[in-house]
Amino acid sequence: MTSLDDLPLRDDLRGLRPYGAPQLDVPVRLNTNENSYPVPETVVEAISKALQAELRELNRYPDRDARALRADLADYLGHGLTSAHVWAANGSNEIQQQLLQVFGGPGRSALGFTPAYSMHPLLAVATGTRWIDGRRNADFDLTPQEAAAQVEEHRPDVVFLCSPNNPTGTALDPAVLRAVLDVAPGMVVVDEAYAEFARPGTPSALTLLPDYPRLVVTRTMSKAFGFAGGRLGYLAANPAVVEAVQLVRLPYHLSTLTQAAARAVLAHRDLLLSTVEVIKEQRDRIVRTLRERGHRVADSDANFVLFEVGGDQRVVWQALLDRGVLVRDVGLPGWLRVTAGTPEETDAFLRAMVEIARERT
């Protein structure tokens, strides 16, 4: 049988493993920061109708530039943005890949501040971009001075910041973003996949777009909108950036069905985003309860919580799984990440944690 090693693979891909959070069939799935609430019936009907209306024309290619969808996304974002500032693709991962295809690539570099979203380095490698692991301090924190110094030292073509950060969940201090923007020689991408869950008073990087033409803010409908299976991510930036990504996007990358479904979802945004408040309550409850029980817990502006387990995180991960609760081992020794979902899911997770603690004492 032919194995990977027998194929004439690119040298820089040899030995790599594909991205893969376990997809296990367990009762409580809290490992990929999805929205736990199913799509409401009204929205299911609206999506069905929107798809139905397109079916006869599937002999034609989709709108290559997804104009109507981009106008809807710009309207949702506000901040005076228009469709010219917005670009959409199959998930924000594809958006970030396109950004690296245009602004990274062979002979270029990208820097992120680890621990951050694990796909950023993988996308860099896949696009032949040299990845630079920037540092955070022991509390996963980043000061404006530390961030700017690392950017000045490495002079990367692309800087990735993540706000709220994954896996820590904490929103970026706006002073850090400004410090990076002021010294970055290339593009600065702020991944705001979880922006809708931020605590009150957390500003979005969107507010800085008018001042910084090399700033790009990426967003997704996978989290707050509960549309992870629909695959729709987008960016907001200077219109020149949108023109730039069009140089590398595949023609017709966003299917007619995806565009129609996403538009139907956006039309029901008030209903869909009503789950955000409920999820934030569960997030705050997890943070509070774990802290009361003596765990160190990172501040969270997202729909997940990073907590210290007090021991080997792999053992606790398995013990939770044995109780039907799947959380994420993000590879940080001693820490695990859990998604905030429904009150019942929080109950199951917190109960399992009590049982595990009891067993270990």
Ligand SMILES: Cc1ncc(COP(=O)(O)O)c(C=O)c1O
């Ligand atoms: C920080 C961050 N960015 C982007 C994504 C990917 O989102 P999408 O489903 O839009 O590709 C995730 C998914 O977990 C994420 O955590």
